[in-house]
Amino acid sequence: MxxxxxxxxxxxxxxxxxxxxxxxxxxxxxxxxxxxxxxxxxxxxxxxxxxxxxxxxxxxxxxxxxxxxxxxxxxxxxxxxxxxxxxxxxxxxxxxxxxxxxxxxxxxxxxxxxxxxxxxxxxxxxxxxxxxxxxxxxxxxxxxxxxxxxxxxxxxxxxxxxxxxxxxxxxxxxxxSVKDPIEIALIQEACDITEKGFRRILNFLKPGVWEYEIEAEFMHEFLRNRSKGFAYTPIIASGNNANVLHYVDNNQQCKAGDLLLLDTAAEYANYSSDMTRTIPVSGRFTNRQKDVYNAVNRIKNEVTKLLIPGTDWGEYHAEVGKMMTSELLGLGLLDKADVQNENPDWPAYKKYFMHGTSHHMGLDTHDYGILTDPMQANMVFTVEPAIYIPDEGFGIRLEDDVVIQENGEPFNLMRNIPIEIEEIEDIMNS
Structure with missing residues (x-):
């Protein structure tokens, strides 16, 4: 091994x-x-x-x-x-x-x-x-x-x-579903290897690069850091490909002005990490892309605070829906009539964010855990809100892996992986 x-x-x-x-x-x-x-x-x-x-x-x-x-x-x-x-x-x-x-x-x-x-x-x-x-x-x-x-x-x-x-x-x-400190350290190692891969891509990406070339760069970095490779089939989705939730063809060319959604992460010792970042092919976000990106990032930061011992899975996702609805109204993607007339079984926000926000993570990327049980300290969850806008040719998803703490906010295992717009742009243009 x-x-x-x-x-x-x-x-x-x-x-x-x-x-x-x-x-x-x-x-x-x-x-x-x-x-x-x-x-x-x-x-x-x-x-x-x-x-x-x-x-x-x-x-x-x-x-x-x-x-x-x-x-x-x-x-x-x-x-x-x-x-x-x-x-x-x-x-x-x-x-x-x-x-x-x-x-x-x-x-x-x-x-x-x-x-x-x-x-x-x-x-x-x-x-x-x-x-x-x-x-x-x-x-x-x-x-x-x-x-x-x-x-x-x-x-x-x-x-x-x-x-x-x-x-x-x-x-x-x-x-x-409840991780031992040794397991958390192994997941942290997987996250650290993922960070190395992502930083490599920030210095590699430019218009004209192909999605599969980016996949190869990740694999190179993962293997040289004692990983077997990807923890799951990588999603490297430029432009409108990001609006296909499980896009895995990774065979298109990255074009100037497009965003690139990367749902790619390393395994280590059979333990998974799970990261998503969305970055600009040309090294700079447009104003509209920034607005949507910041909305997704705000949701991620706020809903992460809800991951505490005792939290109910269903109530957690209901709160995410409220935050997402507010942000979509602010972006002009929904109006008040959309919300007033929504189907309770498929709320209006689901048009732009149709999947869950978190899942257990560990030995499996979608790890074991009984969803009817309250959340406990030392459970590891992803946090991955997104907004998908096919009509505008891009989708933005951001995802970190966090450990629920006995007291206080969850501990972010991906705290060192760039996520703020300014840091991403600075690295890409350095």
Missing amino acids: KYHKIDNSLFIKNRKGFTSNMKPNSLAVFNSNDIYPISADSTMPFQQHRDIFYLSGIDQEESILVLFPDCPKEKHREILFLKETNEHIAIWEGEKLTKERAFEISGVKTVYWLQDMEKIMFEIMTQCDTVYINTNEHYRANVETETREDRFTKWLKDKYPAHAVAKSNPILQRLR
């Missing part, structure tokens, strides 16, 4: 958090992701399943974590099953984890090779009453592919039909 070793106290703590929420005499299983094929002998780069990583730090395919806190045999209360390396694998792919190295990373003392899994599972399944299966219940999930986790769950339920079944996901949703 490119990233520095993570203190395994994080994974030890995470496992304790999970097992403390399990039913008596129950067992939980977590699988790594598959390596997905493309065609012929080609595969996609491996991405570890975030849940097994969260609980163990193991970043390798064909790995299984088993947690059985009430197991009569102490050595089987935490078990890792790993793919055994051999000379052929070592030559062609590089050695896989040894048992000793897996213990150093995870803090799990009992490590078996994968070939022993069914035998060991039979022993411990006869000793438990309930088995926790790991399903993806994120509110944005739309998975059509059968995963390694899915196949294992089918096998387990077929092999042991008399066991009660429980779900890991509700426990993980709550645990993963």
Whole structure:
């Protein structure tokens, strides 16, 4: 892995958090992701399943974590099953984890090779009453592919039909949404790498540059700072492309006078950052662009203050809607009649700002978190208001990542990334 070793106290703590929420005499299983094929002998780069990583730090395919806190045999209360390396694998792919190295990373003392899994599972399944299966219940999930986790769950339920079944996901949703200081430091590292990429672009952008060239500049900077690359598919949208919310073609030329919307950010150690900035291709904003930009920035600054412990998700977004409506009236994009006659289910401001303002962030860009739960200290959220104006040929979105504090305003992990008009223009014209 490119990233520095993570203190395994994080994974030890995470496992304790999970097992403390399990039913008596129950067992939980977590699988790594598959390596997905493309065609012929080609595969996609491996991405570890975030849940097994969260609980163990193991970043390798064909790995299984088993947690059985009430197991009569102490050595089987935490078990890792790993793919055994051999000379052929070592030559062609590089050695896989040894048992000793897996213990150093995870803090799990009992490590078996994968070939022993069914035998060991039979022993411990006869000793438990309930088995926790790991399903993806994120509110944005739309998975059509059968995963390694899915196949294992089918096998387990077929092999042991008399066991009660429980779900890991509700426990993980709550645990993963509140970040440990080690996690916050890793997200901060991802944000710092993102800052380096953005500053590189401020010195690179000029009329005539292509969107994909900007993508390449970001990737160069990310890779040279121990990141695997983008935390999500980058959006590099010049001109009216910014009004396509998930524009990812990145194949157009940046033209003089246009704005460039950059929704691009680095990962680090599987943790995400998530940044959006909107900058002028020619190095200077027009007066109209400034007015809209400042309106978006004001909203971002004001709504950030609402991210405090106890805040309700629905009420938060209702307040954002009020602020956005006021700014759109000031910009002449809405009038009083638009607001008076609006559909309560789709308010007038939604014509120019049609998505949410914040989401949980962490191991996943759209991270785990139960939206009906009040916000808590050490949750990490994005703040990303926007105004999209296709008729005027531009859209402006600004986004930072913030940590909710026990007392006071959230801590901005992107506080050092330029966002004010004057600073952006100064850097671009220096």
